[in-house]
Amino acid sequence: RGNGAISLQVGVGGKDKIKIGKIGGKDVFSSVELQKDVNELEYKKIKKTVKETVEEHSKIKDVNTNPGFVVLKNQPDFGVYQKAVTQVVLLDEIIGLLHRFDADFKGYKNRRGLIGATSSVSWESSDKTFEVIAYREKKKWGTKRLVDDESVKLMDKSTKTTFDNYDYKNNHNRVTPSSPCPILYGIRGDDTEELIDSSSMIKSELVESWLIFETNQGTDDHLRKKEISDVAPFESVIVKGTVEQPPYTIKGGHVLFKIKDSTGTIDCAAYEPTKEFRHVVRDLVIGDVVEVYGG
Secondary structure, three states, X not given: OOOOOOOOOOOEEOOOEEEEEEEOOEEEEEEOOEEEOOOHHHHHHHHHHHHHHHHHHOOOOOOOOOOEEEXXXXXXXXXXHHHHHHOOOOHHHHHHHHHHOOOEXXXXXXXXXXXXXXXXXXOOOOOOEEEEEEEOOHHHOOOOOOEOHHHHHHHHHHOOOEEOOEEOOOOEEOOOOOOOOOEEEEEEEOOHHHHHHHHHOOOEOOOOEEEEEEEOOOOOOOOEXXXXXXXXXXXXXXXEEEEEEEEEEOOOOOEEEEEEEXXXXXXXXXXXXXXXXXXXXXXXXXXXXXXXXXX
């Protein structure tokens, strides 16, 4: 889905289960704990199903689409995920790891999707949020979505644990994607039961199916505190410093400024899509102490 990666743990679950969705009119449940792994025959069936699904639904002809899938019997170390969200990971590193784990995998075109797929199955969901994703009828994919903005606002004001539902200053519905994908809307939050309730508040076209995902959204997993001299290209960091150069605006509406700490200086930018946040940045003056988050 987009440039995100999804992992599924498959096996025989225990008696305790929770409802996580509805597909084809049937409830979908997730077991609270894994009781038994799949057998070899089931493993081969899973691998075949994953391969067929990826090849059927991937937009392979798109220049930016480079999917990949991995099927492993053992979970890689959490450090694989941590490195992937904070640094640059080379494809050769991942392929070497997959061979060591005797994994079944396949990458398409430049095979970059293998990095995200492997990192996803390495994630430990101790710090997490949830998202309930509602899907459209296939015949409506690529057409204008019908999601009532007022119902989204009402849901936003009626729930305690959901977040990033509506941008009131720019009058922008944040739960509906802008791409022609199969998703009707996605609501993010910290409580699965409230997410199910919140979804029922949305007035929209017919929801063909829905599913709740565990996610790393809103966790700041990708950010690491660093001194300026230790920041490397393509890293996402938290840096504390003093404003050395006052903010100025460049073509496109982006606002730039410079900060320093005891180890060096670094350029910072508030890009045009951050909208009102740029007004805050423009109020900075030389000598202000700030903590900046970005990459």
